[in-house]
Amino acid sequence: MEIKRTDYDVLIIGAGIAGEESALKLADMGFRILLIEKEPSIGGKMILLSKVFPTLDCAACITTPKVSETARHPNITLLTLTEVESIIKESSGLFSVILKKHPRYITEQDCTGCQECETVCPVVVKDQFQFDLVARKAVYIPFNIANPRIALIDIENCMLCGACEQKCPSHAIDFTQQEETIQIQVKSVIIATGFKLFDPIHIEHYGYGKFKNVITSMQMERELAPTRPFNNILRPSDGKVPDKIAYIFCTGSRDHTVGNPICSQVCCMYSTKQAQLLMGALPLADISLYYINIRAFGKGFNEFYMQAKDMGANYVKGKVASVSEKENGNLVLRYEDITSGKVSESEHDLVVLSVGLLANPEITKVFKNVTLETDPLNYIKQPDLLQSPASTSVEGVFVAGTATAPMDIPDTIMSAGAAASETSGYLKQLS
Numbered sequence: 001m002e003i004k005r006t007d008y009d010v011l012i013i014g015a016g017i018a019g020e021e022s023a024l025k026l027a028d029m030g031f032r033i034l035l036i037e038k039e040p041s042i043g044g045k046m047i048l049l050s051k052v053f054p055t056l057d058c059a060a061c062i063t064t065p066k067v068s069e070t071a072r073h074p075n076i077t078l079l080t081l082t083e084v085e086s087i088i089k090e091s092s093g094l095f096s097v098i099l100k101k102h103p104r105y106i107t108e109q110d111c112t113g114c115q116e117c118e119t120v121c122p123v124v125v126k127d128q129f130q131f132d133l134v135a136r137k138a139v140y141i142p143f144n145i146a147n148p149r150i151a152l153i154d155i156e157n158c159m160l161c162g163a164c165e166q167k168c169p170s171h172a173i174d175f176t177q178q179e180e181t182i183q184i185q186v187k188s189v190i191i192a193t194g195f196k197l198f199d200p201i202h203i204e205h206y207g208y209g210k211f212k213n214v215i216t217s218m219q220m221e222r223e224l225a226p227t228r229p230f231n232n233i234l235r236p237s238d239g240k241v242p243d244k245i246a247y248i249f250c251t252g253s254r255d256h257t258v259g260n261p262i263c264s265q266v267c268c269m270y271s272t273k274q275a276q277l278l279m280g281a282l283p284l285a286d287i288s289l290y291y292i293n294i295r296a297f298g299k300g301f302n303e304f305y306m307q308a309k310d311m312g313a314n315y316v317k318g319k320v321a322s323v324s325e326k327e328n329g330n331l332v333l334r335y336e337d338i339t340s341g342k343v344s345e346s347e348h349d350l351v352v353l354s355v356g357l358l359a360n361p362e363i364t365k366v367f368k369n370v371t372l373e374t375d376p377l378n379y380i381k382q383p384d385l386l387q388s389p390a391s392t393s394v395e396g397v398f399v400a401g402t403a404t405a406p407m408d409i410p411d412t413i414m415s416a417g418a419a420a421s422e423t424s425g426y427l428k429q430l431s
């Protein structure tokens with residue numbers, strides 16, 4: 001099915017906090033927005049977080065009202081499971097865009113989100129929204145606070161047994177759905193495609209993927225979140241509640257050997273946040289944080305770091321050289337203790353890798369007759385960073401949030417506000 005629409009002012013690509021914020025600001029000004037998201041739910045990484053530094057506000061409580069407002073705003077049309085195939089800038093200055101909307105195999109308006117289908121599906125695969133800590137079914141709702149809260153079928157793993165179809169009380173399962181091609185014309189585009197997480201499998205000596213009790217900070221976010229997979233903090237190998245937890249800062253950041261020489265801006269603070277939450281959840285646990293330098297540069301950040309220290313977090317200035325595993329699943333860190341000038345070892349029952357942020361530049365490939373330039377680290381280039389931080393190398397295309405560089409949520413919201421304001425100025429000058 002092909003739908004031809006010409007009545008959007010702005011196409012926003014990516015519905016994380018940056019895309020939502022730009023969409024809401026522009027929609028409130030009266031512009032008509034098409035917001036697309038490649039995942040089955042909007043909300044980006046933020047909707048999956050536990051609490052946020054430095055206030056320790058619940059991430060879901062802040063983000064879900066914004067997510068609902070985005071989904072319901074009369075000037076915002078939202079398409080999930082949708083990606084851009086191509087963007088062509090016409091001589092008129094308008095952008096001609098081809099979108100691909102992947103099938104859910106569920107009739108969206110009929111699904112009530114009851115999850116009856118999940119109870120009968122025989123397929124069990126790793127749950128990507130819980131960062132592989134637990135499993136999900138082939139028919140599933142991504143997570144409790146997903147928006148839209150509608151099931152989808154992971155057709156690659158589905159056995160086509162039909163059990164969900166028989167069980168669904170709303171007859172919402174529809175295996176005949178096909179990929180849709182949608183063609184639109186818009187006056188401007190905002191890139192809000194966010195960041196990718198560094199995959200620590202590339203740092204072999206930390207043992208991620210080999211030792212079960214080495215996890216990432218995003219997995220720990222899920223363990224601490226209100227929509228968490230377990231009702232406690234557990235280590236993966238044997239389900240034990242850990243009592244000696246280590247963090248390794250700068251995993252995949254400030255490291256030329258993995259091709260990412262820059263600071264990821266958020267890892268010192270999110271690790272400090274997690275340490276505080278862990279000390280609350282497990283009052284008897286020892287938390288050690290191995291760092292190169294503490295970068296607590298933002299408003300309230302240094303106080304937040306001092307608070308973690310006062311609560312008993314043990315900050316160790318030292319570069320971890322290797323992690324090895326003992327028979328009982330515990331892990332031994334070998335590190336250079338900068339304060340004493342000695343090489344030391346310490347044993348922990350859970351190790352959390354504070355993984356860095358990487359650029360997500362794939363979107364540049366969809367521009368067919370103009371070049372959306374990137375900077376040397378593959379983030380979207382801001383040619384006039386000081387005077388027009390949301391402008392890109394293509395007139396009429398703007399950028400918001402971590403698509404430009406690593407940043408935290410407050411900076412992402414400010415960047416998205418700048419993108420909305422620059423876009424509205426551009427649109428007004430067109431009319």
Ligand SMILES: Cc1cc2nc3c(=O)[nH]c(=O)nc-3n(C[C@H](O)[C@H](O)[C@H](O)COP(=O)(O)OP(=O)(O)OC[C@H]3O[C@@H](n4cnc5c(N)ncnc54)[C@H](O)[C@@H]3O)c2cc1C
Nearest residue numbers: 014016017018038044045052053193194195401402408409
């Ligand atoms: C472990 C961890 C903990 C953190 N804790 C905190 C914290 O406590 N406080 C804080 O301030 N910050 C924290 N952050 C940082 C925070 O996650 C980011 O600042 C924020 O998520 C950036 O939002 P964004 O919208 O720019 O990007 P994202 O959240 O990455 O959203 C981008 C969206 O675009 C979609 N997308 C990507 N490509 C396409 C495409 N081609 N087509 C359509 N859609 C696409 C993605 O699916 C995603 O939904 C943390 C980060 C991590 C990794």
Ligand code: SF4
Nearest residue numbers: 111112114115117168
């Ligand atoms: S597809 Fe049917 S059974 Fe599954 S959540 Fe939706 S309404 Fe419930």
Ligand code: SF4
Nearest residue numbers: 121158159161162164
């Ligand atoms: S048809 Fe597919 S999704 Fe439905 S129950 Fe069977 S395996 Fe699961």
